[in-house]
Amino acid sequence: MNKEDIAYCGLDCELCKNKFADIRQKIRILEESFEQVNIKEMIKAIPFMKFKYRGYKKLIAFFSEECPGCRDMGGNPFCGIRKCAIKRDYFTCAECNDLCNKFDSLFKIHVDNEIQTNIKLIKENGIDTIVKMKS
Numbered sequence: 284m285n286k287e288d289i290a291y292c293g294l295d296c297e298l299c300k301n302k303f304a305d306i307r308q309k310i311r312i313l314e315e316s317f318e319q320v321n322i323k324e325m326i327k328a329i330p331f332m333k334f335k336y337r338g339y340k341k342l343i344a345f346f347s348e349e350c351p352g353c354r355d356m357g358g359n360p361f362c363g364i365r366k367c368a369i370k371r372d373y374f375t376c377a378e379c380n381d382l383c384n385k386f387d388s389l390f391k392i393h394v395d396n397e398i399q400t401n402i403k404l405i406k407e408n409g410i411d412t413i414v415k416m417k418s
C-alpha cells in the first residue's frame with residue numbers, strides 16, 4: 284500500500300476501490316439483464332417508470348466510474364473533511380485532537396469502525412506503520 288492511499292479521513296482508498304470494483308462488476312451484470320428485457324422500450328410503454336429510470340441511470344453512472352482516490356479528488360467532490368484537513372495542512376485528521384462533527388454522516392456509512400481504528404493507529408504509531416501493516 285501507498286501512503287497516498289490513506290484518505291484525509293483515515294479511510295483506506297485501496298479497500299474502497301476494491302469494494303467499488305465489485306459493485307461495478309455486479310452493475311454490468313444488471314445492465315446486461317436489463318438489455319435482455321429491452322428496458323428502454325419497456326419504460327416508454329410504462330410512463331411512470333421514466334423518473335425512476337433516470338435515477339437508476341444516475342446511480343449507475345456514479346458507480347461505474349473508477350474513483351481516482353481521495354487525494355486525487357475522488358469521492359465526495361464537496362467533502363468538508365478533505366477541505367478542512369488541506370486548509371490546516373494535515374496529512375490526515377489524526378493530527379486533530381478529536382474527530383469533529385463532520386464525521387457524523389461518515390460514521391453512519393462506515394459502521395465497521397474502519398475510520399476510528401485507522402485514525403487511532405495513525406495517532407499512536409504514525410502513518411508509516413499503518414502503511415506497512417496494510418501492505
Ligand code: SF4
Pocket residue numbers: 290291292293294353354357358359362363364365389
Ligand atoms: S472525500 Fe472525504 S470522506 Fe471521502 S475519503 Fe476523502 S476525506 Fe474521506
Ligand code: SF4
Pocket residue numbers: 363364365367368371373375376379381382383384385
Ligand atoms: S476539524 Fe480536524 S477532524 Fe475535523 S475535518 Fe478538520 S482536520 Fe479533520
